Amino acid sequence: MRKVFQQRSVTRALTCIALLRVSGCRGKQNVLDVAGPQAEGVAHLWTGFLIVMSIIWVLVAIATARAAFKCTTQKLIEPPLPHNPSQNKFLTWVVGSLVGVTTIILFAFLFGEFFVARSASAMSQDVNALNIKIIGHQWWWEVQYMDAVASNIVMTANEIHIPTDRTIQLQLDSADVIHSFWAPNFEGKKDLVPGHPTLMWFKASRPGSFRGQCAEFCGMQHAHMRFVILTEEPSKFEQWLADQRKSAPDPKTDEQKRGQHVFMTTTCIMCHSIQGTDAGGLVGPNLTHVASRTMIAAGSRPNTVGHLAGWIMDPQKIKPGVLMPQHTLTPQDLRALLEYLETLK
């Protein structure tokens, strides 16, 4: 069985054929576009299921079709057939063997599952794992890169940078209701249950940009609780992490200074943090390096000035029910604020 599984291209091709290539297998958020060893194990197990189950279904369909072709369509109802003990004896034997075969197939898959789950959990022993804390909020993801030195802890949101080929250990917790962290290209989902902090492990095998999203219904904006995982070469990742540890740069131009003043004197400061300034709110995402992110509003819109302006003025239009209020800034104030936020790289 392992030998079959090792022929990755074969299984990949089979899966693609099975999916009729309706929109191709290489999506951004896809169970079968694997980018890590766990997802790969699951994809193999799934392909095994798909092949065996398809065969079983075709056999049942053939039997059903035979029954259908045996049917008469006459209007007259025939008298019932008499008892036929010898036929029943034969049928008992046939049905009995089919049940036996079913049981054997089920046991094979039970063992398959056992080995896939065991190899996936082996990662939990890795002492060099990168430790990231994920806290679910309605409706965004708080991300903390843990470090023994408290001042080295990096806080960000909705965008998770990870190095390739290193075990990632996620500490999952929730600040409000149950959420579920799901990055299908790497590993199955895990629920963030308030009162039950938990751990999960995965590894990325290639650099790239992948999407994930909340998989447990968590209220009005469950649909817009997405995140991005950016996998990078370890050196590039270390560079990114070092940049993130820096405080936000001070505003240089007058426009930027005015922007910072707007931030500090309106409702922004009540919920958001910018490291190195007086803003220390913990209700909303940390904005220290917001300009370095690719998406805003938990993966709902690309991070461009236009979208950011729209989001600040009327977040309820993009994500109705989101906890961020609408704002009434003068155009000048808004332009200055955007100018300032753009410096937070």
Place this chain on the structure above:
Amino acid sequence: MTTPAVEHVNQLPGEQVDPQAHHELDRTWTPAHGFIGWLVDTNQKHIGMRYIVTAMIFFGLAGLLALAMRIQLAFPENNFLSADKYNQFFTVHGMTMMFLFAVPIMEGFGLYLVSLMIGTRNVAFPRLNAFGYYMYVFGGIFLFTMLFLNTGPDVGWFAYTPLSGPQYSPGKRADTWSQMITLTEISALVGATVTICTAFKQRAPGMTLNRIPIFVWAEVITSFMIIFAMPAVMLASGLLAMDRLVHVNTHFFNPAEGGDVLLYQHTFWFFGHPEVYIIFIPATGFVSEIVQTFSRRRIFGYTALVLSLIATAFIGFGLWVHHMFATPIPLLGRLFFTGSSMLIAIPSGIQIFCWLATLLTGKPQLKTPLLFVLGFILLFVMGGLTGIMQAAVSVDRQLHDTFFVVAHFHYVLIGGAVFPLFAAMYYWFPKWTGRMLNEKIGIWNFILLFIGFNLTFFPMHILGLQGMTRRVYTYVPETGWGNNNLLATIGAFIIGLSVLVFLVNVIVSRKRGEIAGPNPWGAPGLEWSTTSPPPTYNFLYVPTVDGRAALWDQTKDTPVIVGLSHDKREVLTTTLLDARPDHRYELAIDSIWPFVLAIITSGCFIAAIFTPWAIPVAAVLAFIVLGLWFWRGNEPKFLVERLKATPGAPPPEVQRTFAAPNIVAQLKPGQT
């Protein structure tokens, strides 16, 4: 239900119609006329048919909600429904399909058919039965009223805490969920109790435990599952209601106060998984009956089929954790539930093999009911196989809460229960109305449903693998989910069309359908030995049974039972195992009190959303009404007078007694 113009003639082969007996029984058993008569009615066929018609109305309403959701999802970032409306719609769709359609309609079929299939005149506890229906319909009206008032629950049909708790769901929406659940579950428990007692104590003499029709077995097993599963969800909804209720504010599910949100999930899914089998097992009962009739051969593997149903019911209680594979629970525990989830494929497999064996060795006749059953086999097996995939924890953690699961359980519930349900409608419609449903329209109904269903739900498998999660009101275009969603939406409208075709068929055939006669399919069940539609008292004489296929095994000498009173609502009770005549039992007459009690009880649940004082007040009122309910001799005159013995009728041959069977019932040989 009004009956079309088909003559009530008892057409047991060779039997002389006894107009005097018919007149007396009719007088005793027919409910009073008019609206009041409708409210006090306790006839099981009328109650059963009300369940079926009401459940089909809710099926239509929930289907309309589904169409609205499909329009919203047809295109990325569509604006047909707001997030708020969508969340209410998917919650109410799920609640309605589970609590107001699937379970009640299966119980409704049971309440209508079980007494006919086992050869008795009414169900045990007819007043309780009426009470159950009113509870159900009040629960349904309550839910949809709240939805129209924009107070429909928006926390999912599972209403996970803490999202449904007081902190994250202020307002009354989640209360609507918890009270409506408790209301309708009372109705389910009532129906289950009635079904079990009827099937165990009122079977026709000779119908020993191993001769009960498989559909009756299915209803009995389902009823036992209801009795064990429903209290779990009532516990969950009750504790949630207490957490939310003003002035009570317990903290069962509040982690900040030491409560536990996983406790809620365990109690919910301990009900939630058996619920699937509560819906599916009666459907397999339909399939067994229909396969047997149209294969023109006795069902192969009767014992194996019944034992499979019992095994399904037992194992069904041991795999609720597979709904919680993504929660923080220990790995070893999860593997146990993987094993048990795979195990349940074995009894389901046995049933499929037995049905196919029966069809392949019989002389099958292709009528609409069998067509739906063949469709059922293809779709249910597919849903079952994708279910086995999800039994594996690691695969499930990828597929859980995605559209793959949506596809899977619609294959199991529509393929596995709605297709058999349509088969059963086509099969028993002649018995209910005396007229056949149109076969040609039936074929179109099937083709549209089959195509529409696959077009809707097959693409959802792929959407799930592409990462589309459930319960999202919209998605961004970059995901590439647009095409498959559009296909699904088109399919959903084809399903809607096929349901319309069915509705047209029912309306047309009720007035103009071919006259059915007592047994149009040449079926073996006892229900086919009486007229179509059956008289209010079901059988002129209580039949006796010689074998599993009652009418096929009948001989010229099969006796019938005489000696039950004509001026009392008497039924013959028999022993549990061997169905030997035991004693005559007089059922209560029609009464308004079940209706009044249902108003008080449901009023209590609804008022308790606003004030806890509703509970003590309603308790006192309910106590008074129950007193009146059980107080014999206070029934209004117009109900009692209907039962007065007709002048000239012979006095009852024996008094009501617990004595030996030969005193109670006289066998009248040669009457068939």
